[in-house]
Amino acid sequence: MTDTPVLDIRDLKVSYGDGESRTRVVHDVSFSVRPGEVVALVGESGSGKTSTAQAVIGLLSGNGRIDGGSIKLNGEEISRWNERRLRAIRGAVVSLIPQDPSSSLNPVLSIGAQVREILEIHGRLSRAEADRRVVELLTHVGLSQPELRARQYPHELSGGMKQRVLIAIAIALKPALIIADEPTSALDVTVQRRILDLIDDLRREYGTSVLLVTHDLGVAADRADRLVVLQGGRIQEQGATAEVLAHPKSAYTRKLLSDAPSLGPAASRPPVEAGRPALVTVGALAQDFSLPGGGSFRAVDGVSFTVARGTTHAIVGESGSGKTTTIRIIAGFQKPTGGEIRVGGFDVTALKSASLRQFRRKVQLVYQNPWGSLDPKQTIFSIVEEPLLNFDPLPKEERAARVRAIVERVGLPASMLGRRPHALSGGQRQRVAIARALVLEPEVVVLDEAVSALDVTVQAQILALLAQLQRDLGLTYLFVSHDLAVVRQIADTVSVLHNGRQVDYGPVEQVFTHPASDYTRELIEAIPGRKFPHSTLQRQAAGSLT
Structure with missing residues (x-):
């Protein structure tokens, strides 16, 4: 050489x-x-x-x-x-x-x-x-x-x-x-x-x-x-x-x-208590889409799972696996071809316009891209206030107090309320998106690849914020991701989707340590950073605090 x-x-x-x-x-x-x-x-x-x-x-x-x-x-x-x-x-x-x-x-x-x-x-x-x-x-x-x-x-x-x-x-x-x-x-x-x-x-x-x-x-x-x-x-x-x-x-x-989830050990999460009631129930969910020239394509095929109140259920899989279609159905944005969905007291498949409006208050979404999901012309105050204007006829002073309170809860200073999204970092924008989702006090928050566009340190901060909000507010999360390292850190239970079918389902550690499908094993083996032992990396994590 x-x-x-x-x-x-x-x-x-x-x-x-x-x-x-x-x-x-x-x-x-x-x-x-x-x-x-x-x-x-x-x-x-x-x-x-x-x-x-x-x-x-x-x-x-x-x-x-x-x-x-x-x-x-x-x-x-x-x-x-x-x-x-x-x-x-x-x-x-x-x-x-x-x-x-x-x-x-x-x-x-x-x-x-x-x-x-x-x-x-x-x-x-x-x-x-x-x-x-x-x-x-x-x-x-x-x-x-x-x-x-x-x-x-x-x-x-x-x-x-x-x-x-x-x-x-x-x-x-x-x-x-x-x-x-x-x-x-x-x-x-x-x-x-x-x-x-x-x-x-x-x-x-x-x-x-x-x-x-x-x-x-x-x-x-x-x-x-x-x-x-x-x-x-x-x-x-x-x-x-x-x-x-x-x-x-x-x-x-x-x-x-x-901060790197792919390099760190599995997070220590307390087990879900036996008997905790299910807030979300999905049974035999199916979704067909028409194809040009006739025929149809089944994007979701027989997916079933439950989510206990106050826990996090992850839906993972590659592009085309059916995970986005699944959450759109659960959130009431499209009618399924077949199956059952219940969220709290709502039968989602039977919702009409009036009941659908009330349901939307209970289920809120946080999207992947904090650069594209916020209106660049609005101030941060207006972005967070908007759901209250759409759903809650509150007095102006009470709306302002709710906005300030939820913005403070997600870790943003009140001085940012007058700014527009371009003046904020990616992590700050995602905190705004979370505040907007929480201002209506929902029961379920759907997080669609909500940290995948963020740097590792900012990602770690947002994951910590989500965990704290769940503990404080009793939130139930549906966490959609293709990143199993992040899923292992944040979720209690997981569904693995492949070509529209659920090929694995259960507690996160069970799925990681005893995967039921070759596809799940392939996903786990593809997680980067696996070649270095966790014990060494735990020492680095400890060293970062000294």
Whole structure:
């Protein structure tokens, strides 16, 4: 192995401009990536990891610039190269696997055309040779029926398939370095594992180095040779992965370790008392959808479970498993094809307009994306007050008191009530969404992937908040997630759905330790961060408090 790093960054400084002022976001960052090595940049949103990666490949946004430092690729200084010179090495020497496969592919070009484009840009092959190479690449990244996929368009492929296409583009010219920017954050856990396995296989085959940008410490723990931990644009520590995880030097790294559910032990939750009454009962639930051209598709098939009052029931499964359809039926947003649903005293399948309105007060939803679920034109006060205007004819002063009380209960200061969502962080926005759901004093809160869009530390804060609110208010939660690590931390009971069917059901620890289906075992085995022993990580959690 050569002594020359594929990537060598020294004292990198990056800033962004806003009018005449500039804000430094990367401060004197230095690290290297050796041939065939995987180095993970780990940190929360705003840590500077993506700006560092974008600086390497010359893709900083228009108001971003490199203020100082050195970036060497295969020993050659590239930090001052112009766009023309950088374009010549993108794909050929350094490639990017972007985060969101849905927005990274051109919707009006076929898959084949988009893979062929990288070959044509660098003028390596004739059209016929390029077409053959496209099929070879799609085959190589594990896509079935590669000739068909080459003719299809992005909307005809699943998220995992689209990410494989992006990997095919990234490896087309066998670059020396691949920058993988959160390459699996939008994917289900089993698809995530397959994509990361694929990147590993291709790295070993081609000898390619990988700079893995991630906020998921479990993924970094499993996949990286070395870790570089960033906070506020500064390196907190770096070193061999096993060494950093076993002996973290910085308080920030210890905090990340203690907050990561995929790395931590199962939460200690008291057992559900025998005889506690069921608040939610779902029996033999079924939902069919009509298909174009006739026929139907069964999205939910015979799902049954009960949820005891004051407990958390998780519904887990991959995209297409039927979990979102199930909760929409329970919340009264659509009528099922068959089955029984009772929530408290309501027969949900028989609700009419007047009773449905009363039912909606008892069941409230918190959605996945705190950036998209809040009206950007409203103040925080108006967002939380709105359900009271819709349901409760209360005097203005009493409404204001209810809003202030629930906002305080979710841990937000009253000074935020006059702000709009854009002025809040992701975690603060999700606290607003929770406050809006609770202001009507519901019995059941449905949390639809409510923490999946949050960084690990913010996620831990929201999960702790939900647990405290449940203890204080006696809330019953339906927690929808594809993340079994989070489910193990927060839930009492769980239903595992696969292709619309319930393949596992019971207390969380029973399902985790004695899964009834191969599918559940596959989900559990795909949880990242499993290679490091819990006892070691518990010591980190303890250390973070000292």
